Amino acid sequence: MKALVLDGCREGDYLAMEAVLEMTTALAGRVDDVEVVKLRELVISACAGCFGCWTRTPGECVVQDDAATVLRSYLGSDVVAYITPVTFGGYSSLLKMMLDRCIPLLDPRFTIVGGEVHHLLRYRRYPKTIVLGTLPSPDAEAERLFASLVARNGFNFHRTFEAEVLVGVPDPPSARQCAERLLDRIGVSA
Amino acid sequence: MNALILVGSPKGRKSASWMLGSGIGEGLRDRGVTVQYGMVHHELRSGEGTGKLLDLFDSSDLVVLAFPLYVDSLPAPLTRLLELVAERKDRTAAAGNPRLGVVVQCGFPEAHQCDTAIGICRRFAGFTGMRWAGALAMGMGGSLEGDFGRLPGGGKKILDALNKTAEALARGGDIPDEAKAVFARPLMPRWLYTLTGNLGWRLKMRKNKAQSPIGYRPYGQG
Numbered sequence: 001m002k003a004l005v006l007d008g009c010r011e012g013d014y015l016a017m018e019a020v021l022e023m024t025t026a027l028a029g030r031v032d033d034v035e036v037v038k039l040r041e042l043v044i045s046a047c048a049g050c051f052g053c054w055t056r057t058p059g060e061c062v063v064q065d066d067a068a069t070v071l072r073s074y075l076g077s078d079v080v081a082y083i084t085p086v087t088f089g090g091y092s093s094l095l096k097m098m099l100d101r102c103i104p105l106l107d108p109r110f111t112i113v114g115g116e117v118h119h120l121l122r123y124r125r126y127p128k129t130i131v132l133g134t135l136p137s138p139d140a141e142a143e144r145l146f147a148s149l150v151a152r153n154g155f156n157f158h159r160t161f162e163a164e165v166l167v168g169v170p171d172p173p174s175a176r177q178c179a180e181r182l183l184d185r186i187g188v189s190a
Numbered sequence: 191m192n193a194l195i196l197v198g199s200p201k202g203r204k205s206a207s208w209m210l211g212s213g214i215g216e217g218l219r220d221r222g223v224t225v226q227y228g229m230v231h232h233e234l235r236s237g238e239g240t241g242k243l244l245d246l247f248d249s250s251d252l253v254v255l256a257f258p259l260y261v262d263s264l265p266a267p268l269t270r271l272l273e274l275v276a277e278r279k280d281r282t283a284a285a286g287n288p289r290l291g292v293v294v295q296c297g298f299p300e301a302h303q304c305d306t307a308i309g310i311c312r313r314f315a316g317f318t319g320m321r322w323a324g325a326l327a328m329g330m331g332g333s334l335e336g337d338f339g340r341l342p343g344g345g346k347k348i349l350d351a352l353n354k355t356a357e358a359l360a361r362g363g364d365i366p367d368e369a370k371a372v373f374a375r376p377l378m379p380r381w382l383y384t385l386t387g388n389l390g391w392r393l394k395m396r397k398n399k400a401q402s403p404i405g406y407r408p409y410g411q412g
Contacts, residue, residue, distance in 0.1 A: 046200060046231055046265065046266050046267050047200065047260065047265070047266070048200045049199060049200040049201055049205075049258065049260075049265075051394070052398075054391060054394075054395075054404075055391060055394035055395045055397075055398050055400060056395075056398040056400055057400065057401075057402065057408075058395070058400060058402045058403065058404055058405070058406040058408075059402070059406045059407060059408040059409070060408045071409065072409050075409045075410065075411070076409075076410075087269065087272075087273060087310075088272065088276075088310045088311075088313040088314040088317060089306075089309055089310045089313045090263045090264065090269065090306075090307075090310040091263065091269070092269075092273070093266050093267070093269040093270035093273055096260075096261070096263065096264075096265075096266040096269050097266040097270075099261050099266075100260050100261055100265060100266050102261070103261075104408075107404065107405050108391045108404065109388050109391060109404065110298075110384040110387055110388055116298065116300050116303065117298045117299050117300065117380065117383075117384055118298070120405075122405060122406075122407060123407055123409075123411045124411050125411060141309075141313055141316075142313055144309075145306060145309045145310055145313060148305075148306045148309070149262055149263060149306050149310075152262040152303070152306055153261065153262055156261070156262070
């Protein structure tokens with residue numbers, strides 16, 4: 001079993017970096033292979049909104065940069081963990097830059113999911129997805145928005161994404177507990 | 191009053207976000223407001239452009255974010271700009287009480303799919319000490335390709351809602367509920383939008399001379 005960690009934090013964000021470390025350790029105790037991708041070290045350009053990945057080269061972005069490598073790794077994984085500082089209730093721009101480039105994973109055609117219109121799935125199998133956000137201090141509104149965003153992202157892939165928010169100063173035991181809880185919730189056992 | 195319209199679409203002046211944002215911007219200008227525009231994707235490519243946008247943000251009494259919904263949220267470069275603004279506000283307290291408004295559209299029929307993105311903008315406003323002026327959210331954004339005239343009724347209701355929004359913002363008010371309701375109303379039946387949308391993808395593939403089928407799996411899994 002393989003896991004991919006998408007590290008969406010910036011250098012110096014010790015709380016989020018702690019979350020990455022503890023998630024990686026928790027995963028290493030349950031899966032055979034863990035790959036950590038530090039998005040801040042990659043060259044990933046912003047989605048150009050051209051829909052070339054749907055109507056020119058179906059399934060592949062027309063821009064060739066590190067995003068394609070991440071997408072291959074994403075599809076080859078059984079579990080994907082997003083780690084991000086909760087940014088006004090959303091993801092960091094670093095993580096968002098990559099997620100905006102994930103639309104080639106979907107088929108443009110419309111279908112109904114949970115009573116709403118979404119896109120068809122392009123692939124037969126997608127990894128289970130968990131999201132660990134970090135906040136330096138409690139912020140109920142940001143946490144509520146974050147939960148809503150993660151749930152909506154799950155609808156896009158016709159499944160449930162699980163989320164937790166780690167609040168406070170860097171504290172390895174708390175970060176580890178959050179990570180373990182998320183893995184329990186998606187049924188990944190040692 | 192100084193207003194800044196930030197266009198969050200990578201397509202800049204060719205985008206639906208530009209149509210909607212400039213609709214508000216021109217309405218503000220007609221009422222004596224000084225209006226500037228910023229193309230976020232383009233400006234954030236350079237340090238100079240980023241600095242310019244941040245300075246404009248700081249000197250505006252009203253900022254309107256006009257953007258397409260990307261993965262249930264704001265496009266990444268617009269998120270980056272908001273991060274930078276918030277970092278700056280940590281150092282310098284916001285002068286006066288600037289306001290933040292939003293106009294967002296998504297490619298799905300349901301306008302409520304924009305709600306989380308609007309919440310993020312509202313939280314940003316609270317975080318940076320801006321006053322929230324409300325949001326217009328529209329579904330079926332795919333119908334807005336370059337021209338209001340393509341919309342049912344020539345887009346008169348949408349143009350009227352943009353005008354009413356500009357009028358309210360120019361006198362210091364919030365985006366009117368009446369305009370929000372017009373925006374949230376589906377432009378056509380859902381079945382018709384999805385039918386024409388699905389047909390549209392295939393027509394674009396043909397126009398682009400796509401070499402693979404629409405459901406092609408370049409990364410394996412048969």
